[in-house]
Amino acid sequence: MRTQKGTLIKDIKRQKYIYLMIFIPLVFYAVFKYIPLWNAQIAFRDFKSVRYGILNSPFVGLKNFKEFISSYYFWNLIKNTLMYSFGKLLVSLPSAIVLALAIYECRRPILRKTVQTLAYLPHFLSWVIMYGILLSLLAPGDGVVNDLLKTLGKKPIDFLTNSNVFPFLVIFSDAWKEMGWSAIIFIAALMGIDVSLFEAAMVEGATSWQRVRYITLPAIRPVIVIVLLLKIGTIMEAGFNQIFMLYSPAVYNVADIIDTWVYRQGLLDGRFGLATAAGLFKGVIGMLLIFITNYFSKKYTDNSLF
Amino acid sequence: MNKRLIVVSVLLLIGITLVFAQGGTEPTAKSDGPTKIEMWYNATQTEVGPLPDDWVGYQILKDRFNIELEASSLPSSTTDQDMKIQAASAADTLPDFFVANREVWLRLANNGMLADVTGLYEKMPNRTGIMFDKDAISFTSLDGHSYGFATPAMISRNEGLLIRKDWLDRLGLSVPKTTDELLQVMKAFTFQDPDGNGRNDTWGYGAFIELTTYEAYPGRRFEPLMGAFGIEGTWNMTASNFGLQIHKPEFYEYMKYMKTIIDEGLIDPNWMAYKKDDFRAAWKQGKFGIMREQNAAFAAKNNYSPFDANFPDGEWIIVDPPVGPSGKNSVGPETRGLRIWSISAKAAEEGKAEKIAEMFEWMASGEGYLLCGWGQEGINYTLKDGIPVTVPGELGFEGPVGQTYIQLRSMAFNYSSDTELISRYPVYTTDVSKKQMSALWALREMQGKKWTNSMGADSMPVPSTDLKTFYEQGLAEFFTGKRALTPENWKSFIAEFDKIGGTAWEKAGLEYAKANSYLK
Numbered sequence: 075m076r077t078q079k080g081t082l083i084k085d086i087k088r089q090k091y092i093y094l095m096i097f098i099p100l101v102f103y104a105v106f107k108y109i110p111l112w113n114a115q116i117a118f119r120d121f122k123s124v125r126y127g128i129l130n131s132p133f134v135g136l137k138n139f140k141e142f143i144s145s146y147y148f149w150n151l152i153k154n155t156l157m158y159s160f161g162k163l164l165v166s167l168p169s170a171i172v173l174a175l176a177i178y179e180c181r182r183p184i185l186r187k188t189v190q191t192l193a194y195l196p197h198f199l200s201w202v203i204m205y206g207i208l209l210s211l212l213a214p215g216d217g218v219v220n221d222l223l224k225t226l227g228k229k230p231i232d233f234l235t236n237s238n239v240f241p242f243l244v245i246f247s248d249a250w251k252e253m254g255w256s257a258i259i260f261i262a263a264l265m266g267i268d269v270s271l272f273e274a275a276m277v278e279g280a281t282s283w284q285r286v287r288y289i290t291l292p293a294i295r296p297v298i299v300i301v302l303l304l305k306i307g308t309i310m311e312a313g314f315n316q317i318f319m320l321y322s323p324a325v326y327n328v329a330d331i332i333d334t335w336v337y338r339q340g341l342l343d344g345r346f347g348l349a350t351a352a353g354l355f356k357g358v359i360g361m362l363l364i365f366i367t368n369y370f371s372k373k374y375t376d377n378s379l380f
Numbered sequence: 381m382n383k384r385l386i387v388v389s390v391l392l393l394i395g396i397t398l399v400f401a402q403g404g405t406e407p408t409a410k411s412d413g414p415t416k417i418e419m420w421y422n423a424t425q426t427e428v429g430p431l432p433d434d435w436v437g438y439q440i441l442k443d444r445f446n447i448e449l450e451a452s453s454l455p456s457s458t459t460d461q462d463m464k465i466q467a468a469s470a471a472d473t474l475p476d477f478f479v480a481n482r483e484v485w486l487r488l489a490n491n492g493m494l495a496d497v498t499g500l501y502e503k504m505p506n507r508t509g510i511m512f513d514k515d516a517i518s519f520t521s522l523d524g525h526s527y528g529f530a531t532p533a534m535i536s537r538n539e540g541l542l543i544r545k546d547w548l549d550r551l552g553l554s555v556p557k558t559t560d561e562l563l564q565v566m567k568a569f570t571f572q573d574p575d576g577n578g579r580n581d582t583w584g585y586g587a588f589i590e591l592t593t594y595e596a597y598p599g600r601r602f603e604p605l606m607g608a609f610g611i612e613g614t615w616n617m618t619a620s621n622f623g624l625q626i627h628k629p630e631f632y633e634y635m636k637y638m639k640t641i642i643d644e645g646l647i648d649p650n651w652m653a654y655k656k657d658d659f660r661a662a663w664k665q666g667k668f669g670i671m672r673e674q675n676a677a678f679a680a681k682n683n684y685s686p687f688d689a690n691f692p693d694g695e696w697i698i699v700d701p702p703v704g705p706s707g708k709n710s711v712g713p714e715t716r717g718l719r720i721w722s723i724s725a726k727a728a729e730e731g732k733a734e735k736i737a738e739m740f741e742w743m744a745s746g747e748g749y750l751l752c753g754w755g756q757e758g759i760n761y762t763l764k765d766g767i768p769v770t771v772p773g774e775l776g777f778e779g780p781v782g783q784t785y786i787q788l789r790s791m792a793f794n795y796s797s798d799t800e801l802i803s804r805y806p807v808y809t810t811d812v813s814k815k816q817m818s819a820l821w822a823l824r825e826m827q828g829k830k831w832t833n834s835m836g837a838d839s840m841p842v843p844s845t846d847l848k849t850f851y852e853q854g855l856a857e858f859f860t861g862k863r864a865l866t867p868e869n870w871k872s873f874i875a876e877f878d879k880i881g882g883t884a885w886e887k888a889g890l891e892y893a894k895a896n897s898y899l900k
Contacts, residue, residue, distance in 0.1 A: 121470075215667070
């Protein structure tokens with residue numbers, strides 16, 4: 075042991091900058107990810123306030139979990155959460171890949187940079203601002219889109235309060251906002267492809283689509299799989315900020331997700347134990363999904379997170 | 381190297397976790413310095429900035445009472461306020477002194493987060509004499525102990541049903557008296573181009589969703605319509621017909637009336653998406669001709685100016701709420717509109733309660749009262765016949781800068797004195813149309829209309845979050861057509877509502893109303 079310890083200290087001295095570099099991420103994870111785990115026990119307690127201590131709050135076992143699962147809205151919350159998560163995954167991931175390919179294939183540098191910049195700017199807008207923009211565009215009374223529909227003799231659509239339209243609005247507005255930002259990682263992957271492969275393919279007479287199909291997409295497949303795996307881990311995160319800004323009672327049936335329910339139960343109704351139980355439930359589901367998808371990814375694609 | 385790196389990482393992680401997980405609270409330092417009081421207030425004017433750091437009141441409190449006040453404005457939306465206070469309560473970071481609505485106050489009081497202030501009333505003789513009568517004290521009492529000070533947050537009956545008289549005149553219509561006549565006027569305002577601009581861009585009614593605990597979905601902007609069917613407010617507070625309004629047969633009749641307005645496109649179609657500011661911008665842009673609005677939001681100089689500039693010939697008049705099929709009418713339920721100032725239990729333990737009482741009393745009388753209500757004499761106001769009058773320019777208490785210095789006005793005013801009202805709502809001449817206006821005139825007219833006495837309705841038990849969601853969602857779905865409004869569907873909706881807690885909520889309400897003598 076003494077020898078090992080001595081070696082470790084020597085190693086730290088020798089590689090001090092490497093160890094220093096890991097210190098900041100470690101502090102981050104400790105403070106924001108591991109310490110809060112202590113508070114997760116609130117899910118098993120009848121918690122009122124830190125003032126009386128978490129440990130002094132009565133232990134209630136799985137009562138909060140049972141209450142969440144037997145809530146009138148439980149299945150609706152699960153359905154909506156998964157609908158938005160998968161919907162966003164199905165729309166935003168391919169659209170980001172397509173955008174990345176389009177930018178990569180664009181031969182005019184100015185156009186490429188302009189498109190790329192314009193595409194990722196919406197990422198920096200908050201959902202409060204996005205709500206204002208969407209209201210201006212889609213308001214049934216005087217929104218630009220509805221004005222256009224009325225000019226064409228069509229009936230206006232109440233995008234924000236129609237439960238048939240609302241899910242599409244959520245999914246596509248999210249794709250619009252995040253597509254450019256998500257494309258960056260794929261553009262980076264594309265930049266790493268050996269150019270000689272394209273040159274050889276062109277010599278062989280491959281069309282643009284064939285080059286994309288047989289060179290580009292296979293080359294970035296590992297990145298796509300990793301991104302997909304990471305997104306699966308947060309599949310129960312359907313986008314609180316977005317839905318919270320856009321929803322109203324008229325569309326609760328298709329808009330209410332676990333996070334908005336947790337917000338109302340926890341922060342507005344003061345039922346922190348119940349809200350924490352719902353949050354913990356989400357985390358466990360996400361972790362299980364990561365393990366399952368990672369297993370299948372490793373088995374069938376040779377790509378995995380761990 | 382990899383293994384070593386992992387070992388070091390894990391050790392560091394554990395070390396850091398243990399260090400930070402110790403938590404604990406800072407020991408309260410005892411010193412002879414000023415008593416620091418952190419206060420969260422509700423800004424009187426949400427449109428302008430917070431109380432500036434150079435407010436002279438800070439120095440007076442320090443010199444006179446040895447208090448170092450740190451005042452922070454709560455968010456303007458009551459939902460956001462509730463969230464902020466609830467989160468602070470859970471983390472035990474409540475400020476020393478803060479304002480909240482009764483729902484939040486009740487949760488905090490039941491959780492032991494608030495100080496018992498029963499003994500402090502006698503230390504505030506002036507404020508108690510003006511504001512805290514028996515009803516106000518019982519509003520904040522649990523088991524005979526008071527856990528907060530219920531202060532008036534608004535002027536009673538300060539809203540009214542308004543209609544565009546210039547549109548009525550242009551279309552040759554008279555002021556509608558009944559719900560049927562109101563419907564006809566809405567149709568005319570929607571389809572007969574009342575503003576004469578040649579475009580189909582106006583609607584009969586304008587509103588947005590604005591709910592309180594005592595007002596039924598979709599909220600106070602529709603209360604004059606509900607009043608016509610006798611189902612205004614969440615609760616019917618009469619002894620003979622007590623209960624949730626949603627259980628009354630007239631509620632279905634009101635729903636049918638609302639559906640007609642919505643289905644025929646007589647209401648600004650943005651009403652469900654509007655926030656308060658959008659709604660107020662909309663009437664100033666001439667989008668609709670009938671609304672329920674607050675007196676100052678309608679008639680105060682700054683608020684009326686954009687409408688005056690856009691429509692110099694435009695004219696809103698305050699009308700009687702329409703009479704419904706069974707002869708009923710009402711602008712809406714009337715309560716005292718109290719909000720509660722509380723001292724946190726932690727602040728009381730740190731010996732701050734009496735200091736807070738001293739400060740609260742100072743704000744209600746003499747120098748503090750004038751300073752909170754109108755600012756500094758000679759800078760923000762001048763006295764004329766004993767009534768503060770705003771000075772011209774930005775620093776006047778009605779000016780954009782001057783308004784920031786009176787953000788604590790609601791802590792001082794009791795809203796019943798004519799001096800306050802005359803000063804607050806002066807007569808003025810509009811910039812463009814040169815009309816003579818006063819928000820006080822509007823207030824007096826609104827107060828003269830028929831309201832429903834619903835005292836106590838704002839302290840009734842509140843439903844669970846799921847039941848509240850079911851209630852609001854269900855009614856919204858009837859309005860949007862997701863649920864067809866038929867007697868069968870309505871009956872099954874009410875049955876489901878009762879099943880998930882509606883009956884229990886009503887029963888709890890009856891017990892509470894009886895116990896507190898709220899039934900009339």
